[in-house]
Amino acid sequence: MSANLKLGKYYGTEVQLHWTFFLLVVWVVLSEVLSGASIDRVLFNLQFILAVMICVLLHEVGHLLTAKKIGIKTTKMVLLPVGGISTVEKSTQSPKEELLITLSGPLVNIIIAIILFFAIPVSDYISYDLGQYFTALNDFSVRTFLFFLFIVNVALAVFNMIPAFPLDGGRILRAVLDIKLSRVKATRVATMISHVIAIVLLLIGLLFNPILLFLSLFLLIGSFSENRVVQHIDLLKGYSVKDAMLKNITVFDPDDTMEEIIRVILRGSETNFVVVEDKKIVGLLYHKDIIKNSDNRTLKVRDLMTTTFKTMETEENLSAAYILMQDEIHPFFPVIEKNELIGAIDFDNLHEFLLMEDRLKY
Structure with missing residues (x-):
């Protein structure tokens, strides 16, 4: 805080x-x-x-x-x-x-x-x-x-x-x-x-x-x-969000429980998640909220998720996305194309993308 x-x-x-x-x-x-x-x-x-x-x-x-x-x-x-x-x-x-x-x-x-x-x-x-x-x-x-x-x-x-x-x-x-x-x-x-x-x-x-x-x-x-x-x-000039986004992401339903969230976290590297209901993005699950409530295994996603969030388009300029992420408390965004969820982007992945590009350029 x-x-x-x-x-x-x-x-x-x-x-x-x-x-x-x-x-x-x-x-x-x-x-x-x-x-x-x-x-x-x-x-x-x-x-x-x-x-x-x-x-x-x-x-x-x-x-x-x-x-x-x-x-x-x-x-x-x-x-x-x-x-x-x-x-x-x-x-x-x-x-x-x-x-x-x-x-x-x-x-x-x-x-x-x-x-x-x-x-x-x-x-x-x-x-x-x-x-x-x-x-x-x-x-x-x-x-x-x-x-x-x-x-x-x-x-x-x-x-x-x-x-x-x-x-x-x-x-x-x-x-x-x-x-x-x-x-x-x-x-x-x-x-x-x-x-x-x-x-x-x-x-x-x-x-x-x-x-x-x-x-x-x-x-x-x-x-x-x-x-x-x-x-x-x-x-990042010349690149779009789709070049650095996470494609294989796990999504949750509002009725899923904390037990299921923890199971996914323990078996993979994902920490933040998109919540989808009827093919529509309804919220985001942030790692800090998951950890804070991890003792209540019956808690449902709908009681934990954040419903105020921003999304990014696949063709959005990656440098603009970088500037936007600089000032976000939770730099994690669903990525959409034609109003359909196709991935997500966070600062960790963008930083890895920058490291790779830096080595190629210099």
């Missing part, structure tokens, strides 16, 4: 708050309490974290609306303190479109910062000396709140322009390189640059600031993941 908090759906996109936001709240409260801060200061900081979360959300909405205008649907958005990570149904192959989508996020923060710059106004704070800034830290006025929010939006825009995946700057770098190189090569070069930046941050973090160690890890994992996904999508 994900530790992220689901905030609901907006424009058809599931929005989640990453668990690190809760960690940030705990860290702020504990540090303030241990330092003997007043209740007013603690509440001020908690309200400020909420405001930062809203700014991050608006940043991601900028990406979302631009992608939607281009024709790319965002299925999920995860908000982190430093930005967000979005999952799309298909990735754009156009450098121009990627630039437009990517720049729209930092642009939102810049617009917020410009509005705040004149609303506060920020020019009053520019002439402050160090002592005055320290005094401002203990001023819980709306004006001070907005000034720090201005700083955060500038920081979000600048930070996200660092040329490293999975930050916006890494995607901008890839889009620029993609004008001259292929997408795979552009991603590979951008990933190498991301790794260099991550290693530099790692060394600085070891010497000065441990927080940079987490940032370095974030960049390393994000860049590795982005490069792998792009390589996999490239390998």
Whole structure:
């Protein structure tokens, strides 16, 4: 189960708050309490974290609306303190479109910062000396709140322009390189640059600031993941779902029992199953649900199966299926042709297909 908090759906996109936001709240409260801060200061900081979360959300909405205008649907958005990570149904192959989508996020923060710059106004704070800034830290006025929010939006825009995946700057770098190189090569070069930046941050973090160690890890994992996904999508070009699907699958009837399910699992390698009634797919049986209820051998399939599911067509693009599976809790889909079940596809089988293709190509 994900530790992220689901905030609901907006424009058809599931929005989640990453668990690190809760960690940030705990860290702020504990540090303030241990330092003997007043209740007013603690509440001020908690309200400020909420405001930062809203700014991050608006940043991601900028990406979302631009992608939607281009024709790319965002299925999920995860908000982190430093930005967000979005999952799309298909990735754009156009450098121009990627630039437009990517720049729209930092642009939102810049617009917020410009509005705040004149609303506060920020020019009053520019002439402050160090002592005055320290005094401002203990001023819980709306004006001070907005000034720090201005700083955060500038920081979000600048930070996200660092040329490293999975930050916006890494995607901008890839889009620029993609004008001259292929997408795979552009991603590979951008990933190498991301790794260099991550290693530099790692060394600085070891010497000065441990927080940079987490940032370095974030960049390393994000860049590795982005490069792998792009390589996999490239390998799957020209293939359809029927090329990688499981053909000889076991199906169950809603009235079959747990005893029969366990018997099939023990004698074979299948773990997830399609449930069919009168030649119609009515549900799916997932391995985790089978294990959870395995002590009740008389339990019927209809009481165990999941009735909300997606199917795939045999001629569906395999790279599109791969992208869809990336974000599924249960990456297992019945495969149909002319509304008739002819097989299934799961991530394990698709991964094996990728391994075979990778060896052939490289």
